[in-house]
Amino acid sequence: MDEELSLDCHDWEDLRHSFQIAADLCISKMEGVRDDAVWTPTPDRVKAHFNKALPQEGAALDSLICDFQENILPYGTGNGHPRFWGWVHGSGSAAGALGEMLAGFMNSNVGGRDHIANHVERQVIDWCKNIFDFPSSASGILTSGTSMGTIIALNVARNEKADADVQNLGVSASRRLVGYASAEAHGCNTKAFDLLGLGRESLRAIAIDDRFRMKPDMLRDKIAADRTAGLRPFVVIASVGTVNTGAIDDLCAISDICRAEGLWLHIDGAFGGLARLTDRFRGELEAMSMADSIAFDFHKWLHVPYDAGCVIIKDEAAHRAAFSARREYLESTETGLAGGAPWFCDYGPELSRGFRALKVWFTIKAYGIRKLAALIQQNCAQAKNLEAMVLAAPELELCAPTHLNIVCFRMLFDKPPQATDALNKQIVAMLQTQGIAAPSTTTIDGKTVIRVCITNHRTRSEDLALLVSEIRRLGGLIDPQV
Amino acid sequence: MDEELSLDCHDWEDLRHSFQIAADLCISKMEGVRDDAVWTPTPDRVKAHFNKALPQEGAALDSLICDFQENILPYGTGNGHPRFWGWVHGSGSAAGALGEMLAGFMNSNVGGRDHIANHVERQVIDWCKNIFDFPSSASGILTSGTSMGTIIALNVARNEKADADVQNLGVSASRRLVGYASAEAHGCNTKAFDLLGLGRESLRAIAIDDRFRMKPDMLRDKIAADRTAGLRPFVVIASVGTVNTGAIDDLCAISDICRAEGLWLHIDGAFGGLARLTDRFRGELEAMSMADSIAFDFHKWLHVPYDAGCVIIKDEAAHRAAFSARREYLESTETGLAGGAPWFCDYGPELSRGFRALKVWFTIKAYGIRKLAALIQQNCAQAKNLEAMVLAAPELELCAPTHLNIVCFRMLFDKPPQATDALNKQIVAMLQTQGIAAPSTTTIDGKTVIRVCITNHRTRSEDLALLVSEIRRLGGLIDPQV
Numbered sequence: 010m011d012e013e014l015s016l017d018c019h020d021w022e023d024l025r026h027s028f029q030i031a032a033d034l035c036i037s038k039m040e041g042v043r044d045d046a047v048w049t050p051t052p053d054r055v056k057a058h059f060n061k062a063l064p065q066e067g068a069a070l071d072s073l074i075c076d077f078q079e080n081i082l083p084y085g086t087g088n089g090h091p092r093f094w095g096w097v098h099g100s101g102s103a104a105g106a107l108g109e110m111l112a113g114f115m116n117s118n119v120g121g122r123d124h125i126a127n128h129v130e131r132q133v134i135d136w137c138k139n140i141f142d143f144p145s146s147a148s149g150i151l152t153s154g155t156s157m158g159t160i161i162a163l164n165v166a167r168n169e170k171a172d173a174d175v176q177n178l179g180v181s182a183s184r185r186l187v188g189y190a191s192a193e194a195h196g197c198n199t200k201a202f203d204l205l206g207l208g209r210e211s212l213r214a215i216a217i218d219d220r221f222r223m224k225p226d227m228l229r230d231k232i233a234a235d236r237t238a239g240l241r242p243f244v245v246i247a248s249v250g251t252v253n254t255g256a257i258d259d260l261c262a263i264s265d266i267c268r269a270e271g272l273w274l275h276i277d278g279a280f281g282g283l284a285r286l287t288d289r290f291r292g293e294l295e296a297m298s299m300a301d302s303i304a305f306d307f308h309k310w311l312h313v314p315y316d317a318g319c320v321i322i323k324d325e326a327a328h329r330a331a332f333s334a335r336r337e338y339l340e341s342t343e344t345g346l347a348g349g350a351p352w353f354c355d356y357g358p359e360l361s362r363g364f365r366a367l368k369v370w371f372t373i374k375a376y377g378i379r380k381l382a383a384l385i386q387q388n389c390a391q392a393k394n395l396e397a398m399v400l401a402a403p404e405l406e407l408c409a410p411t412h413l414n415i416v417c418f419r420m421l422f423d424k425p426p427q428a429t430d431a432l433n434k435q436i437v438a439m440l441q442t443q444g445i446a447a448p449s450t451t452t453i454d455g456k457t458v459i460r461v462c463i464t465n466h467r468t469r470s471e472d473l474a475l476l477v478s479e480i481r482r483l484g485g486l487i488d489p490q491v
Numbered sequence: 492m493d494e495e496l497s498l499d500c501h502d503w504e505d506l507r508h509s510f511q512i513a514a515d516l517c518i519s520k521m522e523g524v525r526d527d528a529v530w531t532p533t534p535d536r537v538k539a540h541f542n543k544a545l546p547q548e549g550a551a552l553d554s555l556i557c558d559f560q561e562n563i564l565p566y567g568t569g570n571g572h573p574r575f576w577g578w579v580h581g582s583g584s585a586a587g588a589l590g591e592m593l594a595g596f597m598n599s600n601v602g603g604r605d606h607i608a609n610h611v612e613r614q615v616i617d618w619c620k621n622i623f624d625f626p627s628s629a630s631g632i633l634t635s636g637t638s639m640g641t642i643i644a645l646n647v648a649r650n651e652k653a654d655a656d657v658q659n660l661g662v663s664a665s666r667r668l669v670g671y672a673s674a675e676a677h678g679c680n681t682k683a684f685d686l687l688g689l690g691r692e693s694l695r696a697i698a699i700d701d702r703f704r705m706k707p708d709m710l711r712d713k714i715a716a717d718r719t720a721g722l723r724p725f726v727v728i729a730s731v732g733t734v735n736t737g738a739i740d741d742l743c744a745i746s747d748i749c750r751a752e753g754l755w756l757h758i759d760g761a762f763g764g765l766a767r768l769t770d771r772f773r774g775e776l777e778a779m780s781m782a783d784s785i786a787f788d789f790h791k792w793l794h795v796p797y798d799a800g801c802v803i804i805k806d807e808a809a810h811r812a813a814f815s816a817r818r819e820y821l822e823s824t825e826t827g828l829a830g831g832a833p834w835f836c837d838y839g840p841e842l843s844r845g846f847r848a849l850k851v852w853f854t855i856k857a858y859g860i861r862k863l864a865a866l867i868q869q870n871c872a873q874a875k876n877l878e879a880m881v882l883a884a885p886e887l888e889l890c891a892p893t894h895l896n897i898v899c900f901r902m903l904f905d906k907p908p909q910a911t912d913a914l915n916k917q918i919v920a921m922l923q924t925q926g927i928a929a930p931s932t933t934t935i936d937g938k939t940v941i942r943v944c945i946t947n948h949r950t951r952s953e954d955l956a957l958l959v960s961e962i963r964r965l966g967g968l969i970d971p972q973v
């Protein structure tokens with residue numbers, strides 16, 4: 010046999026130096042982010058660079074780091090910038106990136122077996138159970154985000170509430186299973202119903218009140234109508250922080266309905282759930298502990314690098330029953346590597362899973378939950394502050410009440426509705442392409458609005474004042490009559 | 492308002508230094524891995540360390556790095572060690588860890604929008620389409636692994652082949668959908684049928700031949716029987732590399748049946764698929780290009796850090812139709828951050844997705860596909876070499892033919908079958924707990940066997956010779972009659 014190959018390098022000092030160069034680059038970017046454009050469109054030349062043939066031969070790490078510096082680093086989403094407020098993005102952090110690097114070296118498969126990553130993940134889940142006042146007997150699993158967490162929770166709920174063995178026989182064996190969420194609920198819930206074989210139409214959209222919250226009376230009526238029609242209601246999904254406006258459903262009223270009707274209560278707390286850590290929202294979110302399951306993200310308001318979410322489920326046995334299905338090659342043993350518990354493959358669809366818990370552990374340990382909570386509260390105060398600036402500006406119109414951290418408003422133009430919509434979109438595109446700020450847009454009551462979602466630990470009040478003045482300036486530029 | 496907080500540090504030089512210390516630690520571990528125990532059980536003291544209350548206050552990064560060094564780094568799975576051959580684990584690499592660190596800093600959400608991470612992911616998918624001779628019009632998405640890739644592919648297949656609008660109405664609206672895989676197929680396929688609402692029993696296990704491959708005649712018969720029973724066959728899952736023995740199903744025969752019957756052909760190529768890169772297996776795996784979808788992993792035989800898999804799907808429109816469901820807040824625009832294409836949330840269940848493509852891109856660019864392929868071929872040659880050693884040892888029995896990279900064998904004892912099973916388990920546990928080597932066990936034809944799966948770029952022939960001698964030594968220790 011020829012000399013045996015490996016991927017290891019010949020010069021380990023060189024490798025140390027490469028990591029140092031690469032980390033320094035990224036730290037410099039983070040240090041100077043306030044002076045950068047929020048977002049820079051990727052030039053066509055750079056796009057073409059990622060349209061190459063499969064590389065046959067290797068390249069030196071240092072040349073790849075240069076490639077990264079030139080062609081990747083400048084063209085990110087911009088969510089590390091203090092004036093990024095689009096969709097719901099966390100800002101990231103150094104501790105999170107450090108945890109990600111160490112996970113990359115550990116290269117753990119956290120699907121099972123007896124090794125430390127399982128203990129770190131269990132620790133993080135225990136902390137989450139504590140945050141939401143779930144009992145210590147509850148279970149949980151880290152996920153890529155709330156979309157996956159929702160799929161896992163609804164799968165457990167589906168199996169528990171069906172009137173047949175749907176796990177083995179399929180959902181056709183049960184009376185048709187239907188669920189409920191507010192008309193403002195996140196699209197991931199509909200996608201979960203689809204994936205789980207229940208059908209998108211089996212998730213009923215319940216009408217909302219003037220604060221964009223599900224109307225409990227309408228929920229009760231719809232459940233009754235579905236029962237009359239011979240269907241099998243099984244779950245209500247309450248939103249804690251809707252994407253459009255940050256609305257929080259009335260958890261006490263919904264929880265009462267679920268208990269009376271024997272339905273599973275799932276909470277979509279993707280970003281809003283962690284507001285329970287703050288003095289301001291603790292009371293309103295007290296009733297989250299009544300839920301059967303909660304899905305939420307670390308990569309939003311805890312600023313853990315993407316992706317990192319979690320689902321916790323009160324009934325551990327139901328959770329395990331839904332996903333445990335190990336074949337002979339995954340048998341546990343009492344001693345050795347095949348020992349240990351839990352095996353996370355018993356709590357979700359994945360047999361291979363990375364060591365996502367490490368970056369969460371690093372983030373919470375490095376900053377402490379008190380500071381992370383203070384930053385959530387700071388963002389909510391900044392949103393109220395922005396709302397006040399909008400209300401004070403005669404050419405701006407507030408389009409939804411600001412409850413959590415989202416402000417929806419628009420610039421008024423003396424134009425027909427469609428033209429006004431287009432001009433507001435144009436303002437947002439100009440803010441983004443000029444690198445000034447990155448809000449996003451959405452539609453509220455049929456109107457296009459500018460949507461500012463502050464899940465950003467770097468935002469200062471001066472950034473929001475700049476946003477308002479720039480919107481007024483750009484609005485005047487594109488329509489001088491304003 | 493008080494002074495505004497952020498998570499940024501006060502001393503950026505300190506931060507640079509912390510990353511340097513942390514990277515150096517991990518690189519030293521990698522450099523010296525051959526001299527380490529393969530696996531070290533986590534002491535109870537260390538387990539207790541991860542059973543602490545939610546930290547209220549933060550801690551210095553350097554103290555967390557010490558914590559990592561003491562309590563996490565020594566207690567990994569061991570899959571970086573040259574004598575780790577348990578289950579199917581990749582060995583990781585420096586380039587992959589570097590990519591992971593950079594992704595941690597980029598903090599990209601690759602669910603959508605116009606930024607560079609989408610281009611890097613599309614580039615990686617294009618390379619995969621090239622590897623499997625899929626047309627450029629095919630689509631794909633990076634996943635946590637083959638489990639998720641399978642769920643995505645089967646969801647597309649389900650929607651395409653149902654006789655009703657199951658996406659909106661649920662699978663109950665269609666005649667019962669059934670699929671087929673070999674009795675040796677991976678458990679993730681059964682879990683996917685469960686999750687998708689089809690039921691575990693709707694995946695039929697087809698009998699295998701003496702090389703552990705699905706019998707095409709049995710497949711044809713079962714499809715006919717299901718049709719006669721009024722069911723709706725929709726998919727055949729062919730295995731390229733089964734977990735137990737590395738068997739490769741007869742792709743030409745299965746592909747012919749799928750074409751004749753109008754069924755979707757999905758290939759589970761979790762680790763074996765990439766053997767198509769080698770001269771030795773290119774011919775046998777030529778017909779992978781006939782599949783409608785292929786799921787496989789980068790974190791196994793390409794040694795990308797966990798987790799990283801992929802699914803490619805020949806019919807892009809069907810793929811997009813299955814997952815595209817964007818709400819108003821995710822509307823695309825022509826210019827600005829909300830532009831760009833593709834948006835990967837249209838190709839899978841996740842709205843938030845990390846920048847997993849970067850570590851894959853780094854791995855392939857750093858080592859080149861030629862060397863990565865040579866390492867796959869090297870592992871297969873090492874497996875044949877081990878098989879020869881087993882055949883030459885009178886007290887060892889080969890329990891399955893070695894075709895790819897897996898060798899299943901056992902030590903013979905003059906004992907009843909159950910006792911022999913237990914002794915072989917004991918040998919594997921001793922190998923692991925003494926840090927000598929880490930094969931795993933499985934069951935073949937009702938017998939417990941020692942299973943050595945070589946997906947390891949650090950393994951040398953001498954490591955396998957040591958394994959055989961240590962098994963014989965330990966066998967003699969636990970039963971001196973041998």
